[in-house]
Amino acid sequence: AQSVTQPDIHITVSEGASLELRCNYSYGATPYLFWYVQSPGQGLQLLLKYFSGDTLVQGIKGFEAEFKRSQSSFNLRKPSVHWSDAAEYFCAVGAKAAGNKLTFGGGTRVLVKP
Amino acid sequence: NAGVTQTPKFRVLKTGQSMTLLCAQDMNHEYMYWYRQDPGMGLRLIHYSVGEGTTAKGEVPDGYNVSRLKKQNFLLGLESAAPSQTSVYFCASSWPGTAGELFFGEGSRLTVL
Numbered sequence: 001a002q003s004v005t006q007p008d009i010h011i012t013v014s015e016g017a018s019l020e021l022r023c024n025y026s027y028g029a030t031p032y033l034f035w036y037v038q039s040p041g042q043g044l045q046l047l048l049k050y051f052s053g054d055t056l057v058q059g060i061k062g063f064e065a066e067f068k069r070s071q072s073s074f075n076l077r078k079p080s081v082h083w084s085d086a087a088e089y090f091c092a093v094g095a096k097a098a099g100n101k102l103t104f105g106g107g108t109r110v111l112v113k114p
Numbered sequence: 115n116a117g118v119t120q121t122p123k124f125r126v127l128k129t130g131q132s133m134t135l136l137c138a139q140d141m142n143h144e145y146m147y148w149y150r151q152d153p154g155m156g157l158r159l160i161h162y163s164v165g166e167g168t169t170a171k172g173e174v175p176d177g178y179n180v181s182r183l184k185k186q187n188f189l190l191g192l193e194s195a196a197p198s199q200t201s202v203y204f205c206a207s208s209w210p211g212t213a214g215e216l217f218f219g220e221g222s223r224l225t226v227l
Binding site for chain 1: 118145147149154155156157158159162164170172173204206208210212213214215216218219220221
């Protein structure tokens with residue numbers, strides 16, 4: 001069965017500093033990987049996705065993520081954090097099978113200090 | 115653009131009461147989903163549907179029922195609510211072949227006393 005682990009429950013970062021969120025997955029085949037962001041009181045919004053090809057993928061809002069098969073990781077990064085990046089971030093793994101079902105990690109809540 | 119709309123957004127129930135959450139999407143998506151979100155556990159799939167008239171169980175289906183009588187609507191029912199069903203419920207939809215690019219509603223917060 002597929003699973004996703006986000007080791008950091010909370011991260012606090014200063015505005016303007018860099019951010020990296022960790023994600024490790026377990027999946028038997030080549031995974032389809034996603035990062036979603038949830039602002040307070042809102043639903044989830046897709047930040048970026050990896051299906052195949054270039055292992056460094058760019059997303060919206062200046063985020064990027066790198067797929068490392070050898071480490072079963074898909075870490076999310078942003079070079080310079082803005083106060084509006086305070087949110088909860090979810091890593092997810094899926095498959096191109098019937099249903100497009102996703103398995104989510106537990107989430108990482110990011111707090112941005114002025 | 116409405117996207118995915120959930121009603122109601124908040125509800126308080128007593129143990130044993132029943133209720134239905136309604137999800138409506140206007141993107142003509144084939145697939146629809148109900149997830150629940152609990153602190154530290156991320157989102158867990160309750161039920162999903164790959165087309166009108168079809169439903170399937172997800173990871174945590176017990177205590178819930180669903181129906182997809184129309185393509186644009188996906189209903190989640192609780193026949194006899196329990197405190198363990200206190201959660202935030204999210205509906206989502208997607209196209210086949212997008213392998214997980216889901217569009218989410220804003221959530222429905224349910225409290226069972």
